[in-house]
Amino acid sequence: MTNLLGITKSDLENYFLGIQEKKFKATQVYEWLYRKRVFDIDCFSNIKKEIREQLKHDFDMTFIKIEKKQEDDLTVKYLFRLPDDEFIEAVVMMHDYGISICVSSEVGCNMGCAFCESGRLKKVRNLETYEMVEQILLAEKDLGKRISSVVIMGIGEPLDNYDNVINFIKIINDAKGIQIGARHITLSTCGLVPKIYELSKMPIQINLAISFHAPTDELRNKLMPVNKVYSIDTLIKAIKDYLQVTSRRVTIEYVMLSNVNDSIECARLLAQLFQGMNIYVNLIPYNETNHLEFRRSSKTKIREFYDILKKEGINVTIRKEFGANIDAACGQLRGRENR
Numbered sequence: 001m002t003n004l005l006g007i008t009k010s011d012l013e014n015y016f017l018g019i020q021e022k023k024f025k026a027t028q029v030y031e032w033l034y035r036k037r038v039f040d041i042d043c044f045s046n047i048k049k050e051i052r053e054q055l056k057h058d059f060d061m062t063f064i065k066i067e068k069k070q071e072d073d074l075t076v077k078y079l080f081r082l083p084d085d086e087f088i089e090a091v092v093m094m095h096d097y098g099i100s101i102c103v104s105s106e107v108g109c110n111m112g113c114a115f116c117e118s119g120r121l122k123k124v125r126n127l128e129t130y131e132m133v134e135q136i137l138l139a140e141k142d143l144g145k146r147i148s149s150v151v152i153m154g155i156g157e158p159l160d161n162y163d164n165v166i167n168f169i170k171i172i173n174d175a176k177g178i179q180i181g182a183r184h185i186t187l188s189t190c191g192l193v194p195k196i197y198e199l200s201k202m203p204i205q206i207n208l209a210i211s212f213h214a215p216t217d218e219l220r221n222k223l224m225p226v227n228k229v230y231s232i233d234t235l236i237k238a239i240k241d242y243l244q245v246t247s248r249r250v251t252i253e254y255v256m257l258s259n260v261n262d263s264i265e266c267a268r269l270l271a272q273l274f275q276g277m278n279i280y281v282n283l284i285p286y287n288e289t290n291h292l293e294f295r296r297s298s299k300t301k302i303r304e305f306y307d308i309l310k311k312e313g314i315n316v317t318i319r320k321e322f323g324a325n326i327d328a329a330c331g332q333l334r335g336r337e338n339r
Contacts, residue, residue, distance in 0.1 A: 006131075042056075076092040087107075099149075103151070123160075157192065158188065172185065186206065188253065215266050283316065285318070
């Protein structure tokens with residue numbers, strides 16, 4: 001049974017037309033759910049009783065639950081328990097420009113990136129759309145504050161759960177839904193090339209971030225098994241197509257791993273790959289996990305890497321750190337709970 005919090009407004013309009021009702025009822029339902037935050041269908045007072053009964057018959061209103069919470073001054077990490085007793089995570093970050101949330105899209109992950117905690121526990125299943133929407137709703141309720149931007153960068157590969165993720169984006173972007181602007185929604189992928197081409201044709205122009213992490217196929221193959229399927233050359237072609245179709249800048253994410261991908265040569269090769277492209281590189285200090293073979297690059301190394309990219313004309317930033325002392329790396333809290 002479809003959860004009412006997992007259906008797009010256009011699909012809900014079609015539902016009402018299918019039961020011989022006016023499609024504006026969908027807007028009324030959305031206003032109860034997302035403006036008034038009322039989740040008891042019986043309380044939808046401006047919708048007649050027989051329609052409310054039909055809604056209760058046709059839709060589920062199950063909620064995920066906050067199992068644990070860790071926090072520091074600028075970060076709150078939630079461990080959510082799903083209806084089937086699986087666990088996922090979301091991280092809320094307080095910025096000077098607003099509050100962002102990093103949501104999960106799958107239970108576990110099959111991408112197997114060598115340095116990532118999420119991949120230690122393989123993918124169990126995709127998240128349903130409502131399970132992604134409710135991460136935001138529960139965090140906002142707990143914080144008592146509105147979230148202004150969303151990053152789909154938690155546990156899982158979003159493009160491996162394409163349909164549910166796209167519906168999630170439509171719901172949170174809808175003017176009657178959670179109402180987060182497309183420019184405040186970022187999807188991060190490790191590089192599922194066919195889905196990048198598909199995403200470029202989506203009418204909502206969100207931000208795209210590519211987890212890159214290595215400038216050569218030899219190194220990227222070791223760090224990211226997806227590269228054995230979609231090589232750097234193939235991925236670069238997809239990025240160029242995305243840039244041409246959408247006219248939107250792409251973020252290149254690069255986790256800085258000590259003595260692995262942080263050399264001067266790596267910086268120069270990375271700059272060559274993206275010369276003249278409308279991208280910016282986001283250098284990410286590694287949040288150390290149980291992967292003991294990986295350590296974060298020193299601040300000196302990161303700065304040196306940054307300076308080389310800057311000198312080569314590449315737009316580059318160093319990501320501000322959040323949650324290093326509260327297991328904020330994706331999968332850490334879930335992994336501990338499962339152990």
